[in-house]
Amino acid sequence: MPLNYISCHAHLSEVSAPISSEAVRFGFILAALFLMWLIASMPLQYKVKVENIRDLLDRFNPTKAPEPVIVAVTHKCGLSKECPEDHFAFKIRSGAANVVGPKICFDGKNVMSTAMNNIGSGLNIVLLNGQTGEIIKTEVFNMYSGDVQPLLNFLKDIKSGQLILVASFDEIATKMTDEVREFFTSFGSSLIKSVKYRDNWVFVGAAGFKEKSPFEMYIKNDKDKNIYDGWPELLEMDGCIPMKT
Known part of the structure; x- marks a missing residue:
C-alpha cells in the first residue's frame, strides 16, 4: 500500500502542468493585499497583538542589530x-x-x-x-x-x-x-x-x-x-x- 501511494504521487507530479512565474507573483500580490485589508479591518486590540507578533519575529531576525540592555546601577x-x-x-x-x-x-x-x-x-x-x-x-x-x-x-x-x-x-x-x-x-x-x-x-x-x-x-x-x-x-x-x- 505505501509503495503504491508513492508511485501514484510521483506520476501525478510528472504530469502536472508547470505554473508560470507570473501566476505565482500574482498570487503573492493578491495574498498580500488580502492580508493588508484583513489587518486594517481588525479591532484595535487585535492590531496591537499583530504588532507584538511582528516585534517578536524581528527579535529572531539575524540581520537586525540587538537592542542594548540597560542595567540600572544602584549605589549605597x-x-x-x-x-x-x-x-x-x-x-x-x-x-x-x-x-x-x-x-x-x-x-x-x-x-x-x-x-x-x-x-x-x-x-x-x-x-x-x-x-x-x-x-x-x-x-x-x-x-x-x-x-x-x-x-x-x-x-x-x-x-x-x-x-x-x-x-x-x-x-x-x-x-x-x-x-x-x-x-x-x-x-x-x-x-x-x-x-x-x-x-x-x-x-x-x-x-x-x-x-x-x-x-x-x-x-x-x-x-x-x-x-x-x-x-x-x-x-x-x-x-x-x-x-x-
Whole structure:
C-alpha cells in the first residue's frame, strides 16, 4: 500500500502542468493585499497583538542589530553615584505633615524609618562615630509636648569627631530653646535659628565643626505654598560625608 501511494504521487507530479512565474507573483500580490485589508479591518486590540507578533519575529531576525540592555546601577542609599572610599553615603528624608514618617539611611543601611518602628514626632537623630561609621545611638525627641531637657543632655554628651544626622517630623520648634539652637549651630548649622512652627529641617553636622555644614536643608511652613494642609512638602537630601581622621 505505501509503495503504491508513492508511485501514484510521483506520476501525478510528472504530469502536472508547470505554473508560470507570473501566476505565482500574482498570487503573492493578491495574498498580500488580502492580508493588508484583513489587518486594517481588525479591532484595535487585535492590531496591537499583530504588532507584538511582528516585534517578536524581528527579535529572531539575524540581520537586525540587538537592542542594548540597560542595567540600572544602584549605589549605597540609592545615590546616583558612588561615594569615594574615604566617605560615607547618606540619605535623609524629613517627614511629610504628621502622616508620613522620616527616613535616614547611612552607609547603605536604613537606620531610622517607619518600617523599623524607631521614628516619631519631633527631632529624629542618629549619632555616629565619624571615623568608623559605627552607629552609637538613635533617638527621638518630642518637640511639641515633650520635655526639652533630655535633648539638651543628649547634645551636651556629643563628643568631637561624632556625626549627627537629623530629620524633622511633624513639629520641632515649640520646645526649641535658644540653648538647643546654639548647640546645633556649634555642630555646623546655619539655618536652625530660622526654624519655626511646623517648618521642615534636615541636617548633618559634627561636634567641633568650625565651618558651615554643606548638608542642611530647610523649608518654611507657608499656608500659601504648603503642599499638605498646614505643613510644607517633605525634604530629601543625600551626599557623601568625609570620614573623620
